[in-house]
Amino acid sequence: MKRLGISLTAVGGLAVIAAGVLWTTASKPSATASPTPSAGTTTATVTRADLVETxxxxxxxxxDGARTLQSSASGVLTAEPAEGTTVTRDQTLYGVGLHPVRLFYGAVPLSRTLALGVSDGRDVKQLESNLRTLGYDPYHGMTIDDHFSVATQAAVERWQKAHKQTRTGRVTLADLVFLPGSLRIGTQHAKPGDRIGAGARLLDITGTxxxxxxxxxxxxxxxxxxxxxxxxxxxxxxxxxxxxxxxxxxxGNSSGSESNGNSGSGxxxxxxxxxxxxxxxxxxxxxxxxxxxxxxxRRAKNVLAVPVAALVTLSTGGYAVDVTSGGAVQRVAIKTGMFATNGAGTGRVEISGPGISEGLRVVVPQ
CATH class of the missing domain: 2.40.30.30 (Riboflavin kinase-like)
Known part of the structure; x- marks a missing residue:
């Protein structure tokens, strides 16, 4: 008989199985005659646990969100964040001709000038939401909706004034970019001083x-x-x-064809x-x-479990555990369930069988 991966020498003679219990003597002893755990062992408690096999x-x-940012303006590139920089709402993504192009949050790209008289749209709502968040609608006179109102224009002008820009009340493609959230700057495809056109590749960007x-x-x-x-x-x-x-x-190769001309499974x-x-x-x-x-x-919830090292391999097949109580040891045949690997309960195994219950103590080699 062996522990799982560990040799075990029987004590007091040939080990036999009786009524599902494996004793360490040739005849059934009394509890007081049972051997005590040997040196080099410790004990562990049978507990209820959730086990996971991974x-x-x-x-x-x-x-997340890897993509390449293209310029929405033409001219000389004058500013660009360094690789690895994080850019958040209202910070400069790049500059063209000393005019900063700032980041606003939104899922819909800016594809037109936003000003009084423009048709309603989600891009307007995104603009208003950003201006409110940034504090440029201090009296909440602006309704956050798809309509560009006089209150929206006033908020835009406050934003422009705060950044020392001409107060036009209009937002153009050269003013800002809508992207889903804060960004992390990757590879630069153009450098300050380069002359760029609209649509030029500027930066590789990702989310954070x-x-x-x-x-x-x-x-x-x-x-x-x-x-x-x-x-x-x-x-x-x-x-x-x-x-x-x-x-x-x-x-990859999903067609199932192989280079030797034979058909494969793909x-x-x-x-x-x-x-x-x-x-x-x-x-x-x-x-x-x-x-x-x-x-x-797979996952096993609320099952009885012990360390895998507590298992003893039986010569007749299957496993047992050595249950210790009051200095006596009984070898009890058990059934194993799931072995937890690389997840919750790693190194433990589900066990069951007659006489196996929560709180029992079992012998474990050190």
């Missing part, structure tokens, strides 16, 4: 939310939007995450999985760094 996959740490991306086999059922995962960072620490997107388009096709880290500061400033993502394969 599948670890390699991924890449980065930031930390994400990990993983490529899984296209036929995998591990990932579903909303599932919780764990992400192991390059320093070995772990942080929680949530799957936000599973691509519906497979990449198992090398993959889908991209995006995980948002729930701790905003996790990962620090790391970008494009390797990470390990743990996907839950």
């Amino acid at each position: 599948d670890e996959e390699q991924g890449t740490l980065g930031f 939310a930390r994400i990990a991306t993983v490529d899984l086999p296209a036929d995998s059922d591990l990932a579903h939007a909303g599932d919780k995962v764990t992400v192991e960072l390059p320093d070995g620490s772990g942080t929680p995450g949530v799957i936000t997107e599973v691509s519906t388009t497979a990449a 198992n090398d096709a993959t889908v991209a999985v995006t995980v948002r880290l729930t701790e905003p500061k996790a990962g620090g400033g790391l970008d494009r760094a390797p990470v390990t993502v743990g996907f839950t394969r």
Whole structure:
């Protein structure tokens, strides 16, 4: 008989099974005659726990919303934030001819001049929302809606005055850019002093939310939007995450053809999985760094569990645990359920069987 991965020598003679209990003597002893735990062992308590079995996959740490920012104005580039800089609402994204182009938050791009008389639209509502948030509608005379009103014009003029710009009450494509939120600056495609035209590539930008991306086999059922995962960072620490997107388009060889002309199954096709880290500061400033993502394969809730090391392998097959009480030890045959790996309860195993209950103490090799 062996403990799982650890040799065990029977005490007092040949071990036999009787009524589901494996004793360490050839005949059934009294409780007082039972041996005590041997040196080099300790004990652990049978507890109720939630166990998780996970599948670890390699991924890449980065930031969300990667895209390339194009210029909305023509002229000489005069200002640009440094790579790695974070730009927030109303800060300068770039400057053309000494005129700053600022960041406002919004999902709808600015594609027209906003002024009195312009048709109603969501871009107007975004403008008003930003001006209110920035404090340029101090008396709340402006209604946050799709209509550009006199109160909207007044708020625009206050904003222009605060930035020492000509008070026109109008907002043009050379004044601001609507993007979903704060940004992180990546590669610069143009430098101050360069002459640029509208549509010129300026900067690679991302959002500031930390994400990990993983490529899984296209036929995998591990990932579903909303599932919780764990992400192991390059320093070995772990942080929680949530799957936000599973691509519906497979990449790679999905045709099933192989270079030798034989037909294959196309198992090398993959889908991209995006995980948002729930701790905003996790990962620090790391970008494009390797990470390990743990996907839950299955879960067992509120089950009886012991350390895996407590298991004893029976010569007849199956497992047992050594239950200790009052200095006596009984070897009890058990059934194993889920082995927790790389998740909640790691290193523990679900057990059940006659006489197995919460609170029992079992022998564990040190």
